[in-house]
Structure formats: C-alpha cells, structure tokens
Amino acid sequence: MAKKIVDGRGSFCPGPLMEMIAVLKSSQIGDELEVLSTDKGSANEIPEWVNKVGHEYVSTVEKDGVWHITMRKKK
Amino acid sequence: MKKILIVGGGMGGTILANNLARRLSNELKTGKASITMLSASDKHMYQPGLLYLAVGRITPDELYRDQASLLEPGIQFHVDPVEEFKLDNNQVKSKSGKNYEYDIMAIATGSRMFPEGIPGMVEGAETFYTEETALKMCKSLQSFEGGKVVITVGVPHKCPMAPLEITFMLHDYFKDRGMADKVQLHYTYPIGRVHSLENVAKWAAPEMDKLGIKYDTFFNIKEVDAKNKLLKSEEGVEIKYDLLVTIPTHKGMEVIEKNGLGQGGWIPTNRTKLNMEGRDNVFILGDTTNIPISKAGSTAHFEADTLGENIAAMVKMGMPVREYDGKVFCFIEAGKDRATYAMFNYQNPPDPKAPTKAVHWFKMAYNKLYWISARGLL
DSSP: OOEEEEEOTTOOSBHHHHHHHHHHHTSOTTOEEEEEESOTTHHHHHHHHHHHHTOEEEEEEEETTEEEEEEEOOO | OEEEEEEOOSHHHHHHHHHHHHHTHHHHHTTSEEEEEEESOSEEEOTTHHHHHHTTSSOGGGGEEEHHHHSOTTEEEEEOOEEEEEGGGTEEEETTSOEEEOSEEEEOOOEEEOGGGSTTHHHHOBOOSSHHHHHHHHHHHHHOOSEEEEEEEOSSBSOTTHHHHHHHHHHHHHHHTTOTTTEEEEEEOSSSSSSSSHHHHHHHHHHHHHHTOEEESSOOEEEEETTTTEEEETTSOEEEOSEEEEEOBEEEOHHHHHTTSSGGGOBOBOTTTOBBTTOSSEEEOGGGBOOSBOOSHHHHHHHHHHHHHHHHHHHHHSSOOOOOOOOEEEEEEOSSSOEEEEEEOSSOOOOOOOOBHHHHHHHHHHHHHHHHHHTTOO
C-alpha cells in the first residue's frame, strides 16, 4: 500500500478535492492519500466527499496555515 | 549559440516560441540563439471553438490555421514529434529518427481525451473535445426530438468552465428551437457543489434553479449502460437519459508516460519557476504540468508569457527574472448571449459577476482575436 501526497496548496480550480479525486483514480485499494490544502474549506468538503463516496477518512491536521487531510481508498 | 527547443505546437508552445523570437530577434539574426519547434501537426486548432461547433455556431474550418503561418520568422518549425527524451544528454529523438540538441527545452505537449477510461462512455455519450466528436454531437442535437439531456463530468477534465458553459448553452439552444417544454436538462458534478470554484458555484446554482435545470452533486461517473441509456455513479445513483453529454476525463500525452517523465503524462513542475523538478534547463507549460490549476488555454498563455521573459533573460543575462503567480482567466458562457468570467491566481480566488451581453461579445471577439494571441501579440 502506497502513501501519496496530493499537493493542492494554492489551488482554487480544480481545487484540492478534485486533485485528490484524480489521484484516487490511479491509486490502488488501501492506498493512503494526504491532501495539502491552503483552503480551510477543504477540511470540511474532503471528509464529506470521502464519507459520501464510501472511502475511509483518516485525519485532519492544520499546521502553519496548511491543512493536511488524510484518507484511504476503500473501493 | 544557445539552442532553444520547444516541444509541442499548441497554444502554450506557439505563444512561447513567438514571444521568444521577438525578445531574441537580435540573437537569432546574429547566430547567438536558435529556436526550434517540433510538433505533431502542421495545423493549429483553436480548441475552445469546439464548444461552439457542437451547437452549430462555428464551422470546422474556423478552428484551424496553418501552424507555420502563426510563427515568427526565424523559428525553425518541423512536423516531427518527439518520441524519446534524453534529458541527461540535453537531446531528444524525433519520429523521423533525427536527434535534436538543446541548451534550454520547453515541453508543451498537451493532453489527450480519455473517455474509454469509463466503461460505456465512448458508445453512450456525446462530447465535443475533438472535431469529430463535436460534429457528431452537433448532428445528434439537431435530430434530438426531446427528453432528458444529462450532462456529466469526468475527473480530471480539461477546461473547468466547460461543464457549466455547455449546460447553459444547451438550455438556450433548445429554447431557440422551441423545445424548452420538451427537454429536461440534468447536470451532474463530482463534488458537493455545482463547480469546484466556490464563488462560481454560488453564482451557477441559482442560475440553474432559475432556468429549471436539475442538478445532482457528489456524482462520480462509474459507467454508462449505453443499451439501456442509464448513467451510473460511484455513489450508487442511477440516472436515465435520452441524450448523454460528457465532459471526458483526460490524460497527459503517451510520450510523456513512456519516457517516464510523469505519471499520467503530467510532468512534475515547480509551480512558480515552471521548471521540471530536478532540471534547471527544462521547462513545462500548459496541460503538460502537474500543477494543481486549471488545464485551460489561458493557463498555458500566462505560463508562456512568464517563460518567454525568463528564457530570454537566461540567454541574455544567464538567469530567469520572474515567477508565475498562478494567473488564470476563464470566460464563462452563461447561454447564447450572456457571459461572465473568472480570474484568479494562487493567492486570490475569483469573484464572478452577473453575466452580461458585453462579456459574451468580448468572448465572441476573442474567438477571432485568438490568432493574435497565438502569435504572442495579445
């Protein structure tokens, strides 16, 4: 199982969530993705999307204005 | 002599080549620099025009110019696509078997549509991202007699405004044909709002409500059952359709993946310097980068402006002089005769205003002015 960093800092469009979805498509089940975002909205919308679609939300940590949101691909 | 090699003759590569040719006109004349462009085609396509072709408002011939006619004198242009990148030797090998050396290289090979990544998509959906598919969609729309038209969006996709634009344009298209009461438009989007840009979504959702366009969010395409005209999502939602229009997923070019330059065909790129990670003399622009911003013509345009200044400065002064700030400017067609726009960079989100006829007509003018843009003059 791989751990991948999705660097969405400074991305308004397509945005960190869309970047994460794109990377998720080329990932294996069990892979862990850590999304970096400078948009605090990501802290809500990424876990919401992950839970809605049926993957596993792991954690959110904010450090120096960057949100680190971790999820795991489940299907 | 400083040899500059530009790989790719799309919008980014062409603007960059012309920008450099003007900045380095003396160096080109005196043999201190050379600019070579390698492209896969002798034609240059205005890709945003495909949106209009799909609804019958542009003809195919309006989309093209001869690539050579767009380039400044002094640029050595060859229709000879690169097949092998030998970065350690500052060399590429082309399809013809010729080796081209460079001191500075810019890669702008673009991206390719990948609808086959979704089962049933090629058979079941209309799209407009190539001349062939846009023409097919135009014919399908003309023969459509009514029913549910579903617009669905793959990830990642090129031109983030296109899903909204085609939806609003289809609304007006059917209204003009007197079919408004026979057609139900149904828009789907992969995340929890109708567009990735929050301020654009805040504008677009009420517009859809006003026009009677239905929408589903959290809709990630899983497959298309073309036989039964059924669109299925990863979230378990199924939507019946009479006509399906898709914004297809896309990938970087195969040659990038084959040469191991970047997964998915996207090359790891420094977001402000635009150099390939780990290489000081290789620059990336347009769809080819892995920078998390819009894959759109305007992105390539503004990146090319930055690189034009920087590469010219490297030749003249031995160093780059400015950074790319993430600038993107996208028109947003809000129907057949209204439009707005979104302008943003790494630091500042867009704040789209209410659509106006003036912005729409400016977009119509830009469809012609593009050829001045490609020459690096606008």
